[in-house]
Amino acid sequence: SQQGEEDPQALSIQEGENATMNCSYKTSINNLQWYRQNSGRGLVHLILIRSNEREKHSGRLRVTLDTSKKSSSLLITASRAADTASYFCATDGEETSGSRLTFGEGTQLTVNP
Amino acid sequence: DTEVTQTPKHLVMGMTNKKSLKCEQHMGHRAMYWYKQKAKKPPELMFVYSYEKLSINESVPSRFSPECPNSSLLNLHLHALQPEDSALYLCASSHPGLAPYEQYFGPGTRLTVT
Numbered sequence: 360s361q362q363g364e365e366d367p368q369a370l371s372i373q374e375g376e377n378a379t380m381n382c383s384y385k386t387s388i389n390n391l392q393w394y395r396q397n398s399g400r401g402l403v404h405l406i407l408i409r410s411n412e413r414e415k416h417s418g419r420l421r422v423t424l425d426t427s428k429k430s431s432s433l434l435i436t437a438s439r440a441a442d443t444a445s446y447f448c449a450t451d452g453e454e455t456s457g458s459r460l461t462f463g464e465g466t467q468l469t470v471n472p
Numbered sequence: 473d474t475e476v477t478q479t480p481k482h483l484v485m486g487m488t489n490k491k492s493l494k495c496e497q498h499m500g501h502r503a504m505y506w507y508k509q510k511a512k513k514p515p516e517l518m519f520v521y522s523y524e525k526l527s528i529n530e531s532v533p534s535r536f537s538p539e540c541p542n543s544s545l546l547n548l549h550l551h552a553l554q555p556e557d558s559a560l561y562l563c564a565s566s567h568p569g570l571a572p573y574e575q576y577f578g579p580g581t582r583l584t585v586t
Contacts, residue, residue: 392574394577399560399580399582400579400580401476401562401564401577401578401579401580402515402562402564402575402577403577404574404575404576407574447514447515459517459520459528460517460575461517462514462515462516463514464513464514465512465513465514467512
């Protein structure tokens with residue numbers, strides 16, 4: 360079952376602006392990952408944050424994790440038109456193996472040039 | 473080589489046909505996955521193979537039959553599908569085990585059942 364919910368469902372911004380996407384989940388997790396999917400293509404792994412971490416950076420990406428609120432956010436700074444894609448959070452639970460990822464509903468990001 | 477390849481890219485099949493989807497990776501990953509993704513929805517896990525053995529079957533109908541002939545190859549055999557099975561089928565691979573490993577996805581096979 361899908362346990363992740365993301366908001367907003369869709370986000371449209373201008374190039375150069377920052378984009379923030381949020382993810383909430385229901386059960387305890389081992390780690391949370393963010394993936395990007397260009398239209399009709401496979402998913403690309405962006406960043407992983409472990410349950411004992413609160414913040415992680417990778418290039419223009421910043422991820423936060425609040426396990427008390429069961430939520431995470433993905434911030435993309437200085438967005439580019441090439442960032443246009445769907446973004447999914449994915450969790451694996453404490454009681455499941457690392458192989459079983461549950462994806463959130465996703466946020467469709469459009470960056471206008 | 474960090475690529476997962478899938479063939480064919482597109483497949484149109486009738487409800488009485490038998491077809492197969494193929495997936496290949498050469499990253500030495502010993503866990504491989506099949507996902508089904510409907511339009512504007514997240515991927516849904518179907519099957520997981522770990523060390524060439526089926527470890528997870530998410531109650532997928534028997535008209536979908538996975539096979540892992542060796543550590544680099546993963547097949548999904550399709551028979552007597554329904555129109556609602558039309559979707560993007562994604563293959564992925566990773567290191568197996570409990571550690572949080574990222575999954576590498578192929579580009580998918582767009583399946584249309586007529």
